[in-house]
Amino acid sequence: KAGVTQTPRYLIKTRGQQVTLSCSPISGHRSVSWYQQTPGQGLQFLFEYFSETQRNKGNFPGRFSGRQFSNSRSEMNVSTLELGDSALYLCASNLRVAGELFFGEGSRLTVL
Amino acid sequence: KQEVTQIPAALSVPEGENLVLNCSFTDSAIYNLQWFRQDPGKGLTSLLLIQSSQREQTSGRLNASLDKSSGRSTLYIAASQPGDSATYLCAVIWNYGGSQGNLIFGKGTKLSVKP
Numbered sequence: 001k002a003g004v005t006q007t008p009r010y011l012i013k014t015r016g017q018q019v020t021l022s023c024s025p026i027s028g029h030r031s032v033s034w035y036q037q038t039p040g041q042g043l044q045f046l047f048e049y050f051s052e053t054q055r056n057k058g059n060f061p062g063r064f065s066g067r068q069f070s071n072s073r074s075e076m077n078v079s080t081l082e083l084g085d086s087a088l089y090l091c092a093s094n095l096r097v098a099g100e101l102f103f104g105e106g107s108r109l110t111v112l
Numbered sequence: 113k114q115e116v117t118q119i120p121a122a123l124s125v126p127e128g129e130n131l132v133l134n135c136s137f138t139d140s141a142i143y144n145l146q147w148f149r150q151d152p153g154k155g156l157t158s159l160l161l162i163q164s165s166q167r168e169q170t171s172g173r174l175n176a177s178l179d180k181s182s183g184r185s186t187l188y189i190a191a192s193q194p195g196d197s198a199t200y201l202c203a204v205i206w207n208y209g210g211s212q213g214n215l216i217f218g219k220g221t222k223l224s225v226k227p
Contacts, residue, residue, distance in 0.1 A: 004155075033214065043201070043217040056214045090155055098143055098205050098212035103156040 002027065004104035006091050012110045018079040021107045025072050025093030031055075032074040033101070034066060037088040046089075049074055050097055078109075086111045114139050116204050118218035125192055126226050133187040133221050135202030140180040143205040143212045147176050147187050150199045150220070159200075160187070164207075192225045199223070 005024040013019050025032050033048040033056075045058040049068035066076040072093075078085055088108050092101040117136045125131050135145070144163050148156040160169045160176040162185065168177040175188040189196060199220040206213045 006155075035217075042219045043203075045214040045216070048214055058214065088153075092156075100158055100161045101146060101156075101203075101215060102158060103148075105155040108153075 004091055004093050004102055006089075006104035006107050008107060009105065010108050010110075012112060013081050014112050015081055015083060017081050018077060019081060019109060020075055020077045021089055021091075021109075023074045023076075023091030023093075023104060025074070025091075026102055029093035029095050029102075030072050031094045031097050031099070032068055032072065033092050033094075034074070034076050035090045035092065036060075037090055037106070038086075043090070046076065048097075055097065081111045083111050085109065114204070114206055114213075114216055116202055116216050116218035118200075118202055118221050120221060121219065122222040122224070124224040124226060127192060127194060129192050129225075130188070130190050131192055131223075133189070133200050133202075133223070135185040135187070135218055137183050137185075137202075137204045139206060140183055141207045142180060143207045145176075145178055145185050145205075146203050146215070147174075147185075148201045148203065150201060156201065189223075192223075194225050194227050197223055197225050 031050045034046040037043045048056040052068045063079045068074045088106045090106045092103045146161045147159040162178045173190040199222045201220040203215045203217045
């Protein structure tokens with residue numbers, strides 16, 4: 001059974017650009033959530049989607065957005081990138097809301 | 113404010129030792145608690161999930177306990193091996209009335225098992 005797949009794994013952008021990250025959940029999982037991980041702040045919740053609806057949103061500026069498609073795949077977008085957006089972005093899926101979470105390998109974003 | 117705390121931030125032990133990692137959380141109205149492992153530069157691997165109605169869960173050499181009244185969970189690792197070296201993260205979902213919030217993570221304990 002395939003795990004959570006995130007693409008791209010690594011990317012480098014410059015300030016002011018935008019980026020789109022993709023996440024394919026485990027087959028049958030309808031809930032997808034996103035987290036940002038930095039050395040200083042640790043893991044912080046970005047948002048959660050269930051059946052194409054945003055169920056929960058963390059305390060991040062509006063530059064961070066996401067969506068979920070009918071096949072449960074999810075994307076997150078960060079516009080007008082800042083140096084502080086450099087982080088490992090992790091996607092997780094679960095079979096049901098608040099169930100056991102399974103994480104992908106992450107997308108490491110570097111903003112220069 | 114709901115928070116998850118893990119102490120110590122780092123731990124080094126010799127191979128073969130039994131060890132305990134600690135996690136404390138504010139507010140006992142949790143829905144569940146999950147322990148993860150993270151290797152450098154990698155994603156998180158789920159180790160154990162404890163529902164609020166449970167006291168402990170076991171998987172191989174790992175045993176996690178939950179004491180809601182004291183706001184604590186422990187992860188016990190028996191007969192530690194160098195391959196257990198990683199960062200261990202504790203995360204909690206709290207109840208909000210009839211619904212559940214998102215997962216709140218501790219900062220983790222970085223474990224090093226020396227051969």
